């Protein structure tokens with residue numbers, strides 16, 4: 076299967092070639108022909124599968140095929156892409172620019188936490204493609220600084236994440252102002268009942284596409300658990316980084332405070348590191364990510380929220396310094412490595428307190444993760460499990476949920492969780 080046989084025209088094939096892609100990934104091979112037939116799709120695809128190009132390429136192709144509007148100068152918003160986070164919005168818009176390099180369309184990105192005026196100016200100048208987070212987009216809708224009455228395509232990227240962050244009502248409000256005649260594409264790493272409901276409400280006879288089996292962790296990720304005492308996790312992490320000569324490591328902690336502390340400690344161990352989380356300014360987050368990508372920083376310590384949607388090519392190592400209490404976050408975390416066919420390694424440092432989380436994760440991914448007992452770091456069997464301090468990071472999600480495989484629906488849309496998460500994304 077080649078990109079040429081998928082029905083994409085020369086300007087897109089040229090951009091694909093410039094990116095150095097030889098052949099479409101499975102999600103691209105499946106989604107591109109269906110989207111070109113103007114059918115809705117409901118796609119189960121994790122980040123790292125090439126899903127962004129999977130919807131961006133056919134969307135650009137269809138835009139290009141559509142007859143140019145009579146008034147060529149008036150750019151109408153034809154495509155709306157909603158994403159859960161600023162980072163993902165920026166990355167998706169960057170992809171739109173890259174793949175659309177040889178086409179005349181304009182795009183812009185809209186998210187909160189930055190001044191609204193430059194966004195208004197960009198919208199006024201005219202764009203065909205808008206990539207947005209739901210909260211700030213609603214601000215533009217209510218201020219009438221955006222006109223969505225000509226939208227032909229709606230793409231919901233990482234829809235499960237948006238629901239997870241309490242955006243369901245915002246999404247519904249946005250969809251309410253869109254034309255009913257449109258093509259809708261929904262991408263989600265996991266299927267929950269809420270996702271099903273959303274798709275039944277807003278998609279029309281969608282084609283179902285699934286590239287990785289439901290809720291299974293990516294095949295190209297080598298996973299391992301290192302049992303270790305809580306007090307010795309930092310020491311073990313430094314040991315593994317130095318021993319393996321790891322150069323680009325994304326480390327997950329459960330709390331912002333934990334991320335800051337760990338990053339400081341790694342620096343003391345002479346391992347360059349930066350923490351990113353919701354309390355950092357957008358500029359600080361962007362800079363940290365750029366430095367990490369450029370290889371100036373060896374370790375990026377992140378909370379789940381901050382790390383969402385981070386796109387780093389071939390990220391070789393992901394470390395769960397602490398296991399997530401919501402099992403599906405594990406799947407998302409390790410989805411940051413082993414991207415688009417490259418093998419990655421995801422290791423979890425697990426202390427006795429986290430055994431229940433580990434059991435739930437293994438139930439969800441339907442396999443046991445191999446354990447490695449690192450020499451010199453065997454846990455002290457006399458240490459008993461203690462309740463985990465969640466650091467008040469995620470109000471409604473603080474309790475471990477025993478035995479339910481980490482069902483992600485519990486209390487998710489409570490107001491407190493919604494507001495705190497939304498303020499982070501705005």
Ligand code: AMP
Nearest residue numbers: 096098099100122123124125126127415
């Ligand atoms: P995504 O799942 O959209 O976040 O994409 C993951 C990564 O795969 C991105 O860094 C893309 O640049 C890369 N990628 C997308 N499509 C291809 C392809 N056909 N061949 C190789 N790499 C790709």
